[in-house]
Amino acid sequence: MGRPRGGEKQRKKERYYQAAKKHGYRSRSAYKLRQIVKSHRLLQGVDSVVELCCSPGGWTQVLKELDSSLQIVAVDLDAMLPIEGVKFIQGDILDEGVIERIETLTGGVVDLVLSDCSPKVSGQWELDVARQLSLVEGTINIAHRLLGSKGKVLTKVFQGPGFQEFLQSVRERFNSVRLIKPDASRKTSAEMYLLAVGPKKMSLEDMS
Numbered sequence: 283m284g285r286p287r288g289g290e291k292q293r294k295k296e297r298y299y300q301a302a303k304k305h306g307y308r309s310r311s312a313y314k315l316r317q318i319v320k321s322h323r324l325l326q327g328v329d330s331v332v333e334l335c336c337s338p339g340g341w342t343q344v345l346k347e348l349d350s351s352l353q354i355v356a357v358d359l360d361a362m363l364p365i366e367g368v369k370f371i372q373g374d375i376l377d378e379g380v381i382e383r384i385e386t387l388t389g390g391v392v393d394l395v396l397s398d399c400s401p402k403v404s405g406q407w408e409l410d411v412a413r414q415l416s417l418v419e420g421t422i423n424i425a426h427r428l429l430g431s432k433g434k435v436l437t438k439v440f441q442g443p444g445f446q447e448f449l450q451s452v453r454e455r456f457n458s459v460r461l462i463k464p465d466a467s468r469k470t471s472a473e474m475y476l477l478a479v480g481p482k483k484m485s486l487e488d489m490s
């Protein structure tokens with residue numbers, strides 16, 4: 283997803299594509315996660331992970347490579363080739379039944395929620411960004427439900443219509459929020475990653 287802008291995109295795509303192929307990663311975006319894990323010590327204090335929108339599994343490979351003892355529940359609409367030790371659910375992250383299955387498999391509490399969701403592309407940028415935002419809102423709701431008090435959520439998000447309001451709503455629900463642009467994500471793309479830490483306890487009043 284994102285508007286094509288020629289040369290730089292092509293070169294970076296090619297560089298990470300070649301590297302992913304060489305290292306046996308299933309996706310180029312494996313490098314985005316590697317870079318964020320390193321720069322933000324994302325896996326520090328983390329034993330359990332829910333990974334939303336995981337297929338084909340590049341991020342899952344990175345997680346297992348960096349810490350083979352991680353407890354991982356991974357979810358996607360599409361099938362994913364198995365990765366040893368990873369519990370996989372095929373389904374829609376916006377479906378309540380799927381969220382309940384995640385709760386059952388994790389025991390209801392995890393340390394980290396990851397989300398790299400992209401909707402099936404319609405070709406209409408505004409529509410695609412709106413659909414992506416609803417996946418990100420779903421991610422934040424799942425994270426708020428599953429994370430312990432020091433838990434973290436990392437999610438892809440596009441800076442388009444509705445982004446500022448969304449950012450404000452996450453600031454109200456988490457103790458710290460920052461935006462990250464890894465090198466493996468091209469500079470000209472509106473794609474960012476949002477890292478939120480420490481879900482705030484919400485009263486019914488706050489939620490209305």
Ligand SMILES: C[S@@+](CC[C@H](N)C(=O)[O-])C[C@H]1O[C@@H](n2cnc3c(N)ncnc32)[C@H](O)[C@@H]1O
Nearest residue numbers: 309335337338339340341358359374375398400
């Ligand atoms: C960019 S890919 C994720 C790549 C992954 N991080 C990796 O490294 O292999 C985006 C994924 O989002 C998934 N997706 C989109 N909408 C979804 C939904 N509602 N529920 C679950 N998965 C969804 C797509 O099927 C696709 O596999």
